[in-house]
Amino acid sequence: AKRSGGGCLLCYDSHMSAEDSSDQLHLQQGLRDALRRGELSLHYQPKLTSGEGRLHGVEALLRWRHPERGMISPAVFIPVAERFGLIGRIGDWVIEEACAQLAQWQKRGWQCRVAINLSAQQLRQPDLARRILGTLARHGLDPTLLVCELTETAMMESMKDGCSVLDELDAAGVRVSIDDFGTGYSSLSYLRRLPASQLKIDRSLIIGVDSDVQARAVLEAVVRLAHALDMEVVAEGVETEAQRQALAAIGCDVLQGFLFARPMDVQALQDWVGRSGCDRPAARLSAVSDS
C-alpha cells in the first residue's frame, strides 16, 4: 500500500494487511458497479503560488462513496482497480469528468488548470494520449489547461517502452508532472530525460524543512536541480505556516496542502475560491505595483 497521502491511509494500511484477498474481491465487485451507480466523484484541491498565494490550479482526486462502507480512500481502491483490470474504465471516467468540469469553469470565464492523476497501468494503454487529447478536443479545451500527474516509478516504467504516451501529451501541450518525488528509486539522470514540466515534492520530503538543517539542504538541492531543468516546483502536503515560509524561502513555486485547503467537492471549491479571492488576476496586482 502507498505510504503517502491522507491521514486516514495509515489505519487503512494496517486494516488491509490483516485482511485476505476476499476483501479485495469484494471491493472489486463494488467498483464494477460504482461507475454505473454514480458512486465515484472528483474532489478538487487548490495549488497556490508561493509568493502571492494566487490560484495556480486544482488537483482532481477521486472519491468513492461505498453504499455500506462510506468513503473509501483511493490509496485503497486504485490498487484494486489496477489489479483487476478496472483502471482503464475508471481512468477514462476521471478524464471525462475533469474535462467536463474544466469546460464548465471555462464557460464561466474561470481559467483554471486542472491536474489529474494517472497510474502506471493506465500508461500502458498505447492509445492513452489520443484518448486524453480526444476528450480535450471534444470539450473544446486548450490542452495546456490539463496537467497529468504521474509518479516517478510509473514514468520510469513507461520510459522503457519509449515514453511515447508522455511525449505525445507533452508535444500537444499537456503538462506532465512528476508526483510524489522523493519516494521512488529515481536516478537523477532520468529526470533530465523525462518530458515533465513540473516536479511535485512528496510530503515526506518537506516534513522537517522548517526545523532540520539536513532536510532543508536536501530540498534546496532538489529545487535547484528542478529549476535548472526548467521544471516548476510544487510542494505537496504543506501543513504548517513554518513549512510554508521555509518552502517559499527555498524557492518552491507552488504550494498545496491542508494548511490552505483540503480536497473539496465542486461547490465547496468554488465557495473557497470566492471567499479567498485567490483567483483574481495577478496582472491587476502587478499593474498597480508597477505604476
Ligand code: C2E
Ligand atoms: P497524490 O496524487 O499524491 O495526492 C495527494 C494526497 O495527499 C491526496 O490523498 C490528498 O488528499 C493528500 N493531501 C493533500 N494535502 C495534504 C496535507 O497537507 N497533508 C496530508 N497528510 N495529506 C494531504 P488522496 O486524495 O487520498 O489520494 C491518494 C492517492 O490516490 C493520490 O496521491 C493518487 O496517487 C491516488 N489517486 C487519487 N485520485 C486518483 C485518480 O483519479 N486516478 C489515479 N490513478 N490515482 C488517483
Ligand code: MG
Ligand atoms: Mg501521493
Ligand code: MG
Ligand atoms: Mg497527485
Ligand code: MG
Ligand atoms: Mg503526490
